[in-house]
Amino acid sequence: MSQLTSELVADSAEARALSRLLESPAELNAATLGSDRAAWLESIQQAARDRLHNSAFPTTRDEEWRFTPLKSLLEPTFQEADIAKVDIEAGKGAIASYMLPEAKATRLVFVNGTFSPDLSDVADAPEGLAIGSLGTLSDEQWQVARSHFTLDVMGQADTFALLNSARTRDIAIVHASKNCMAETPIHLIWLSTTADEPTASYPRCLVVADRGSSLRLVEQSIGTEDATYFANAVTEVVLAENARIEHCKLQEDAAASFSISRTTVSQARDSHYSCVAISTGAKLSRHSLSTEHRGTNATTILNGLTLLGDKQIADTHTAIDHAQPQGTSRQLHKCIVGDRARAVFNGRVIVRQDAQQIDSSQSSRNLLLSSKARVDTKPQLEIFADDVKCAHGATVSQLEEDELFYLQSRGLTRVKAEQLLTFAFAADIIDRVSIPSLATRLKQFVLEQSAIASRSE
Amino acid sequence: MIRSDSDVVLSVKNLTASVQGVDVLRGVNLEVKAGEIHAVMGRNGSGKSTFSKILAGHPDYEVTGGEIRYQGQDLLELEPEERSRSGVFLAFQYPIEVPGVSNSEFLRLAYNARQTHRGEPELDPFDFEDFVQEKLGVVEMNPNFLERSVNSGFSGGEKKRNEILQMAVLEPTLAILDETDSGLDIDALRIVSNGVNQLTTPDNATILITHYQRLLDYITPDFVHVMEAGQIVKTGGKELALELEERGYDWIDEPEAVATAS
Numbered sequence: 001m002s003q004l005t006s007e008l009v010a011d012s013a014e015a016r017a018l019s020r021l022l023e024s025p026a027e028l029n030a031a032t033l034g035s036d037r038a039a040w041l042e043s044i045q046q047a048a049r050d051r052l053h054n055s056a057f058p059t060t061r062d063e064e065w066r067f068t069p070l071k072s073l074l075e076p077t078f079q080e081a082d083i084a085k086v087d088i089e090a091g092k093g094a095i096a097s098y099m100l101p102e103a104k105a106t107r108l109v110f111v112n113g114t115f116s117p118d119l120s121d122v123a124d125a126p127e128g129l130a131i132g133s134l135g136t137l138s139d140e141q142w143q144v145a146r147s148h149f150t151l152d153v154m155g156q157a158d159t160f161a162l163l164n165s166a167r168t169r170d171i172a173i174v175h176a177s178k179n180c181m182a183e184t185p186i187h188l189i190w191l192s193t194t195a196d197e198p199t200a201s202y203p204r205c206l207v208v209a210d211r212g213s214s215l216r217l218v219e220q221s222i223g224t225e226d227a228t229y230f231a232n233a234v235t236e237v238v239l240a241e242n243a244r245i246e247h248c249k250l251q252e253d254a255a256a257s258f259s260i261s262r263t264t265v266s267q268a269r270d271s272h273y274s275c276v277a278i279s280t281g282a283k284l285s286r287h288s289l290s291t292e293h294r295g296t297n298a299t300t301i302l303n304g305l306t307l308l309g310d311k312q313i314a315d316t317h318t319a320i321d322h323a324q325p326q327g328t329s330r331q332l333h334k335c336i337v338g339d340r341a342r343a344v345f346n347g348r349v350i351v352r353q354d355a356q357q358i359d360s361s362q363s364s365r366n367l368l369l370s371s372k373a374r375v376d377t378k379p380q381l382e383i384f385a386d387d388v389k390c391a392h393g394a395t396v397s398q399l400e401e402d403e404l405f406y407l408q409s410r411g412l413t414r415v416k417a418e419q420l421l422t423f424a425f426a427a428d429i430i431d432r433v434s435i436p437s438l439a440t441r442l443k444q445f446v447l448e449q450s451a452i453a454s455r456s457e
Numbered sequence: 458m459i460r461s462d463s464d465v466v467l468s469v470k471n472l473t474a475s476v477q478g479v480d481v482l483r484g485v486n487l488e489v490k491a492g493e494i495h496a497v498m499g500r501n502g503s504g505k506s507t508f509s510k511i512l513a514g515h516p517d518y519e520v521t522g523g524e525i526r527y528q529g530q531d532l533l534e535l536e537p538e539e540r541s542r543s544g545v546f547l548a549f550q551y552p553i554e555v556p557g558v559s560n561s562e563f564l565r566l567a568y569n570a571r572q573t574h575r576g577e578p579e580l581d582p583f584d585f586e587d588f589v590q591e592k593l594g595v596v597e598m599n600p601n602f603l604e605r606s607v608n609s610g611f612s613g614g615e616k617k618r619n620e621i622l623q624m625a626v627l628e629p630t631l632a633i634l635d636e637t638d639s640g641l642d643i644d645a646l647r648i649v650s651n652g653v654n655q656l657t658t659p660d661n662a663t664i665l666i667t668h669y670q671r672l673l674d675y676i677t678p679d680f681v682h683v684m685e686a687g688q689i690v691k692t693g694g695k696e697l698a699l700e701l702e703e704r705g706y707d708w709i710d711e712p713e714a715v716a717t718a719s
């Protein structure tokens with residue numbers, strides 16, 4: 001029976017697509033990484049490949065992927081992106097409109113998963129904060145990176161995460177040392193480009209905040225216009241005792257792209273992790289974010305916004321694991337879905353048996369802008385402790401007639417009123433982005449998008 | 458202020474309306490001239506708030522008969538935004554919160570929509586800032602209100618003051634205030650009614666929709682109308698409001714019986 005199953009898997013489109021992506025990896029660049037580090041990464045790749053033997057991409061029969069069909073991802077043949085072919089000027093053009101004045105010289109740019117010294121600028125890296133790539137780190141930093149790197153991403157056993165480990169060619173590293181309070185945000189850009197054929201890249205990032213340190217990170221995934229690519233990213237975040245990380249994750253990939261990413265967070269005692277995750281791009285995207293409270297009194301704040309039109313599919317899966325007592329979590333996820341787009345939200349909150357005095361709330365709010373738009377939302381509360389305070393809820397709605405009337409009665413046209421209310425729905429999340437220039441740009445983007453959405457109605 | 462030679466701002470004749478098949482107005486007649494303040498009173502469910510929403514063009518209500526003429530034109534032909542730009546203003550009983558949109562931005566959008574309609578130039582954010590600063594005094598509002606999101610997290614009193622601020626900016630010809638006094642404490646009531654009094658001129662008209670006579674201690678109406686079951690059943694001067702306060706609405710119900718007995 002088990003043999004039969006594995007034969008079936010081996011023969012499926014899901015299995016073939018995965019093995020195509022695992023075939024003939026290009027050699028790692030020992031010149032830029034250093035031979036020790038290249039050898040280490042190669043051993044990681046090999047171990048991950050072994051783990052993926054006889055595996056396949058999930059199907060909609062898999063509960064975790066029930067509403068997110070991957071068929072369109074299985075069709076193209078993706079080539080490994082060739083960093084040598086990247087045009088620096090084109091790269092500069094691609095990132096120009098995303099520059100943050102607040103992070104002018106704390107910018108890391110990776111092109112197709114590989115560090116680009118030409119596009120990066122880390123001149124203003126605050127004292128005590130190391131930012132760079134596998135090749136640029138000091139030996140000491142490399143040891144830190146090695147000790148935190150996990151093959152299957154903290155035990156998630158996720159096919160995509162393993163695929164990332166099997167193919168990643170470089171690592172972005174952000175490391176705040178003990179008690180370092182870095183005010184200047186770090187801007188990490190994942191840029192995908194293509195030449196002629198669809199390409200695949202495997203961005204990998206490791207963020208470590210030592211005891212009592214604090215940092216802000218904007219992680220952004222973009223692509224050159226019209227590029228067809230598959231970006232399969234993994235970010236691991238480790239917070240030591242009393243550390244604080246403010247994470248802003250932006251998925252603004254090109255319209256024809258596939259963007260699959262996983263963020264895995266590990267939180268020690270008294271740590272504070274907040275994330276504003278905004279997803280607007282890609283044809284098909286999935287962001288899985290999970291955090292585990294490994295010490296008492298940890299706090300997690302997750303805010304999410306998915307803004308979709310056309311035939312986009314975007315899936316957000318989150319899991320907050322209250323494994324220790326006295327933890328706090330707050331989550332608000334919003335989806336705005338227009339045209340024939342589909343959004344998926346699945347948010348698990350787990351409160352383990354010994355995790356008493358947990359204070360958790362979760363809310364999923366969704367706005368449908370067209371009759372063909374769809375959202376599948378599933379807040380999931382799993383409580384095994386008895387002394388807890390947990391609330392969760394989900395709403396799916398259209399714009400309220402009374403709200404539209406209020407704005408119309410002040411002289412705004414119905415179309416303008418629809419735009420403004422859609423904007424207001426999104427602004428609620430964007431206002432939680434603490435970097436002013438970024439919040440302004442995102443608001444402008446939402447205004448333009450809601451104008452497009454109302455025109456197409 | 459009643460002047461016989463004033464222009465008629467609003468003329469409502471035999472207005473009937475329904476919502477989801479239920480008749481809510483059953484023949485309303487009302488004429489409002491420039492310079493006048495009218496109070497429309499009545500019990501909950503008498504149709505007075507419905508009447509105000511229909512004047513502003515709320516899409517939930519279907520007008521089934523009669524007419525509304527505003528400055529000589531057919532008001533029912535106009536979309537809600539066109540009514541607003543032509544000078545009809547409804548101060549809402551429950552103003553809507555619009556998070557993420559600053560009050561000043563919203564006021565400027567509304568103001569410029571009306572300017573464009575009149576063929577007058579729009580104001581840029583700087584000029585508008587000066588203009589709106591002057592208006593803040595009308596409702597004794599702190600300038601930081603302008604930077605806050607529209608009604609977002611405002612107290613009940615702040616929301617009502619914000620409505621009057623919008624009215625001050627839009628300078629309507631016909632202002633309809635729907636239960637503006639409900640839920641206000643005495644300070645807010647004083648500020649709101651002072652604001653309304655400052656904004657009334659011989660050229661505009663005001664309709665106060667209210668359940669309580671208390672508001673009329675602060676804003677003196679020229680006419681008081683009593684609405685009952687979707688009709689205006691009694692009209693008088695300001696003393697009618699006092700009588701209602703003292704005797705309640707019940708005696709209105711059987712005016713014929715009273716007349717026959719006397």
